[in-house]
Amino acid sequence: MHKVLVTGGSGYIGARLCLHLAEQGYSVTPLFYSNIPKEKSWISKMDNVVVGDIRDEKFLIELAKNKYDVIVHLVSLDHNQSNGSPAYVSSINIAPVWSLLDVFSKQGLKKFIYFSTAQVYGALKDEKVTEFHDTNTQNAYGLTHHIGEVICEHYNRVSSVDCRIVRLSNSYGAPIFEENNCWWLVVNDLCRMAYIENKIVLQSDGSPLRDFIHGWDVCNGVQCIIETSEDHFIYNINSGKTMSIIEIAQKIKTVFFVRYGIELPIITAKRESDVEINKYLLDNSLVRSIGFEVKWNLEDGINNLFEYLEQNNE
Ligand SMILES: NC(=O)c1ccc[n+]([C@@H]2O[C@H](COP(=O)([O-])OP(=O)(O)OC[C@H]3O[C@@H](n4cnc5c(N)ncnc54)[C@H](O)[C@@H]3O)[C@@H](O)[C@H]2O)c1
Incomplete structure (x- = not known):
């Protein structure tokens, strides 16, 4: 049985991934930054739980x-x-990648899965984006993840650790823990706005494009990467479908109408003139070749978010 340490284990993706892997029979240790979450049934599925600061190398050496x-x-x-x-x-986005690999490579670590982002590809044209696409970072978030990837590439050369990169698109889905930092994610944000305010207000004219993937599908993708013996370094994890923000708003409006019988207004910001719209496609055929499948469709994911909001909003 694989013994897995999940850093950021109480985070939005981490909490779900720990649960998924534990339910698949893995021995899972989540690393928490501050408090241990109060959800007892979740904790009971974990092999062990540890609290510590990822920046603290002495703590990592003990761990x-x-x-x-x-x-x-x-x-x-x-x-x-x-x-x-x-x-x-x-100190948070980059140095710990190096420290973890430095410390754990000396203690027999076999595989290191680094969560990066599709944002390392930068501004995309009308094109299909495979893992071989050039990187072209446009912001500090993308830059730090790109540097994290380079550290992993280095350790693939100089150590016996098998480092893999996940370039994730935009995930969504109801949080596992109430405190998860997830309501700024587009689908979650628009569903909550629809539920609480009975309207959908977009910050843009609705033309920006995204690829949305449900959190449980992300977990399946990670499991495929843990279990594969194929030796690809980088995997895109995404749904393989590109949608504009206005399309997602319309989808939420339709699901909301079927569920609650209310027709929501969608309010967009003024259209920026002459903005070029390029319908890029994030390609997920590599991760599909090792067993990944997209199982959650958007309608189910949106309904699941409304169920969560019904149960958790006073
Ligand atoms: N959520 C998405 O849609 C998305 C998309 C693309 C990439 N990603 C990447 O996936 C990864 C996980 O994202 P997420 O949405 O779960 O983020 P999150 O903010 O929910 O989780 C990050 C976790 O890191 C922990 N943390 C922060 N500082 C720490 C420290 N000093 N020591 C120990 N722990 C510390 C936080 O407590 C939190 O649990 C990130 O690398 C993110 O960039 C996420």
């Missing part, structure tokens, strides 16, 4: 003595937080 087979590294500031001071941002 590595537990000899993990796999690490899934999910600690990073989000897109906005990554615009902070470079010293602070790199």
Whole structure:
């Protein structure tokens, strides 16, 4: 049985991934930054839980003595937080990737799965984006993830650890823990706005494009990467469908109408003149070749978010 350490284990993706892997029979240790979550049934499925600061190398050296087979590294500031001071941002987004690989490679770690982002591809044209596409970072968040990838590439050369990169598009889905930082994600945000305010207000004219993938599908993709013996370094994880924000707003409006019988207004910002719209496609055929399938369709994911909101909103 694989012994897996999940850093950022109480985060939005981490909490779901820990549960998924534990239910698949893995021995899972989530690393929490501050408090241990209060959800007892979730905790009971974990092999062990540890609390610590990923920036603390002495703590990592002690932790590595537990000899993990796999690490899934999910600690990073989000897109906005990554615009902070470079010293602070790199102390969380970059240096721990290096420290983890330095420390755990000496303790028999077999696989290191690094969560990066499709944002490393930067501005995309009307094209199909495979893992071989050039990187072209446009913001600090993308830059730090790109540097994290380079550190992994280095350790693939100089150590016996098998490092893999996940370039994730935009995930969505009801959170596992109430405190998860997830309501700024587009689908989650628009569903909550629809539910609470009975309207959908877009910050843009609705033309920006995204590829949305449900959190449980992300977990399946990670499991495929843990289990594969194929030796690809980078995997795109996405749904393989590109949608505009206005299309997603219309989808939410339709699901809302079927569910609650209310026709929501969709309010968009004024259209920017002469914006070029390029319908790129994030290609997921590599991860599909190792067993990944998209199982969640958007309608089910949106309905599931409304169920969550019904149960958790006073
Ligand atoms: N959510 C998405 O749609 C998405 C899309 C693309 C890429 N990603 C990447 O996936 C990864 C996970 O994203 P997420 O949405 O779960 O983020 P999140 O913010 O929910 O989780 C990050 C976790 O890191 C922990 N953390 C922060 N500082 C720490 C420290 N000093 N020591 C220990 N832990 C610390 C936080 O407590 C949190 O649990 C990130 O690398 C993110 O950039 C996410």
